[in-house]
Amino acid sequence: MNSALTRYRVMATVVGVLLIVLCLIGVPLANFDGSGMWGIFPSTPAWFPVGSTAHEVGELITSYLGVAHGWLYMIFLLTAFQLSRRAAWDLPFTIVTLICGTIPVVSFWAEHRATARVRAERATAVPTSART
Amino acid sequence: MPELLAPRYWAVHLLALVLTAAAGVLGFWQYDAWNARRDAEAVDLTRVAPEPLSALMGPDDPFPGTKIGQPVVLGGTWVPDGTVYVSGREHEGRKGYWVVTPLAIPGPTDPALPVVRGWVADPAEAPHAPTGAAEFVGWLQPSEGSRTADDDRTDDVLPQLRVADVIQHVDQDLYGAYAVVADDVAPGAWPVGPTATNDGTGGLARPGLEQLPEVSTFTAVRNLLYAVEWWIFGLFAAFIWWRWTQDVRAAERAPEAAEAEPVPSDP
Numbered sequence: 001m002n003s004a005l006t007r008y009r010v011m012a013t014v015v016g017v018l019l020i021v022l023c024l025i026g027v028p029l030a031n032f033d034g035s036g037m038w039g040i041f042p043s044t045p046a047w048f049p050v051g052s053t054a055h056e057v058g059e060l061i062t063s064y065l066g067v068a069h070g071w072l073y074m075i076f077l078l079t080a081f082q083l084s085r086r087a088a089w090d091l092p093f094t095i096v097t098l099i100c101g102t103i104p105v106v107s108f109w110a111e112h113r114a115t116a117r118v119r120a121e122r123a124t125a126v127p128t129s130a131r132t
Numbered sequence: 133m134p135e136l137l138a139p140r141y142w143a144v145h146l147l148a149l150v151l152t153a154a155a156g157v158l159g160f161w162q163y164d165a166w167n168a169r170r171d172a173e174a175v176d177l178t179r180v181a182p183e184p185l186s187a188l189m190g191p192d193d194p195f196p197g198t199k200i201g202q203p204v205v206l207g208g209t210w211v212p213d214g215t216v217y218v219s220g221r222e223h224e225g226r227k228g229y230w231v232v233t234p235l236a237i238p239g240p241t242d243p244a245l246p247v248v249r250g251w252v253a254d255p256a257e258a259p260h261a262p263t264g265a266a267e268f269v270g271w272l273q274p275s276e277g278s279r280t281a282d283d284d285r286t287d288d289v290l291p292q293l294r295v296a297d298v299i300q301h302v303d304q305d306l307y308g309a310y311a312v313v314a315d316d317v318a319p320g321a322w323p324v325g326p327t328a329t330n331d332g333t334g335g336l337a338r339p340g341l342e343q344l345p346e347v348s349t350f351t352a353v354r355n356l357l358y359a360v361e362w363w364i365f366g367l368f369a370a371f372i373w374w375r376w377t378q379d380v381r382a383a384e385r386a387p388e389a390a391e392a393e394p395v396p397s398d399p
Contacts, residue, residue, distance in 0.1 A: 067354055070361040077368055091144060091376050098372075 005118050008083040011076040012111035015101060018069045023104045026065060029058025076101055080114075087118050135384040136377055148373035155366030162359035169352035177201040178341065181318045182269045185307075191243035195274040195309050201341060202272045203317045208237035210332065211244055212261035214302035217289045221251060223337050228253040230339055232293060232310070233261045233332060234302050243305040245270075246298050248312040250336020255289065259335035268328035270311030271341055312339055 031037045033055060034046030048054040077098060084094040100110030135141075182203035188196050196202075211234040218230040228251050234244035247270055252258045275295040290297050295306050313331050315338060317324050323331075 063354055067357045067361075070358060074361070074364060074368070077365075081368075081372065085375075091379075094372070095147070 004079070004083045004086045005115065007079040008076075009111060009115060011072070011079045012101060012107065012114075015069065015073050015076045016104075016107035016111065018065060018072065019102070019104045019107060022061060022065050022069055026058050026061030029054050030062045031058070073102070083114070083118070087121065089117075093117070134381075136380055141380070144373070144376065148369060151369040152366045152373075155362045155369060159359045159362035159366065162355045162362060166352045166355035166359060169355065178203065178271055178314075179316075179318050181320060182314075182322050185237065185245070185272075188272065189307065189309065191305050191307050193308065197274075199272055200274060203269050203314050203322075204272050204311060205267070205323065206235055206237065206245065206247070206270050206311060207265075207267040208235040208242070208244070209240045209265055210234075210262045210330070211236050211240070211302055211304075212263050214244065214246075214298070215261040215288065216246075216298055216301055217252075217255040217258070218248075218293050219289055219291055221339065223251040223253075223339070226253060228337075229255055229258075229289070230293065231255075231258050231336055232298070234298065234306065235266060235311075236304060237307075241304055243307060244302055245307040246293065246295065246310040247332070248293070248310060248339050249332040250313070251339045252336060262330055262332035264330060266328075266330040266332065267323045268331035269314040269317050269322050269324045271314050273310050273312060273341070275308055275310065312341055 029048050032044045032047045033050050034044060035050075036042050037044050048058065080098055080101065081094070083089075084097065089097070097110050097114050101107045177199070178201045180203065182205045185204045185206055188199055188202065188204060214234040216232050218232055221228055221230045231249045231252055232246050233249055235247045236242045236244040249262075273293075276292040277294070288301060293310050295308055295310070298310075299306050313328075313333050315325055315333075321327075323329060
């Protein structure tokens with residue numbers, strides 16, 4: 001249980017930090033050049049024009065970190081799912097934990113919430129097992 | 133009725149379906165983007181705005197590798213005596229010849245660029261080569277390779293459009309490239325088709341473009357990787373749903389098993 005929790009927390013932190021770098025730094029730098037974005041948004045604020053250093057840094061972040069983050073996120077999902085099995089979480093709690101791991105900043109809250117639950121359950125579980 | 137089909141679980145089934153479907157669709161979105169970006173890289177140059185040849189290369193420069201198929205505005209003087217025919221070229225399924233006449237840029241003795249004016253089934257049917265000044269747009273192409281040797285250097289038929297072979301037929305230097313007369317370029321006031329001056333295409337069929345930029349393996353590979361990631365996420369969502377159904381069924385059986393067991397602890 002301890003090792004599953006540790007693995008989950010490490011991956012949640014890595015993925016959470018990368019998510020912030022990617023979504024809150026990389027995506028604005030790469031996409032806020034005044035043109036449309038992802039074929040969804042017709043225009044963006046023209047803060048970082050194409051060719052500027054900021055834009056290029058953004059492109060680097062979204063190109064390399066974006067793909068790397070996707071695969072790391074899969075590892076995160078596996079560790080989170082493994083922990084959910086060990087800790088016998090109910091389905092809603094599991095799904096909220098997994099999905100919140102995809103949202104910048106919120107992922108840290110989800111990690112905190114999951115860790116707190118595991119610790120709380122361990123604290124109540126120990127006296128019970130001591131009695132038998 | 134199986135426990136899993138109970139109305140209180142419908143939301144879970146629906147969520148699993150939505151998540152799996154969404155991941156699948158997002159994967160296809162990225163997959164399409166991957167295809168579209170590769171296609172764009174392969175053909176789009178022929179429709180970009182033409183540039184003056186001098187902006188891309190001088191007579192002694194190597195071919196600008198990223199400019200295969202780039203439209204260039206060509207102004208110069210035809211060198212009709214340098215006309216050659218390049219064999220083995222297909223047009224609508226028939227084998228024939230490209231008709232190539234060098235264009236000296238700009239004056240008659242300046243370095244020349246071989247220009248593919250069109251296609252004929254037989255060189256004897258080719259119209260007379262144009263003379264005098266000309267201005268038109270052509271697609272820039274690199275000199276062809278050196279796999280086939282010109283086995284008869286006395287005639288004006290070449291096995292391929294190699295600048296080193298064409299140079300035997302002219303008195304001046306040649307550019308390290310050739311051009312195909314363009315008939316369809318980006319909108320604008322370009323000398324193309326009816327507005328071109330003396331482009332020498334009369335009486336000839338349209339030649340095809342032999343060389344288009346090759347698409348690198350890594351072009352838009354990010355989109356392909358994202359597509360695969362999305363599909364794996366979809367599978368993972370389906371897997372979690374499946375694990376959950378197993379749990380529900382196990383829980384459904386457990387109380388029955390408990391009831392069937394004797395209760396030894398109770399005295």
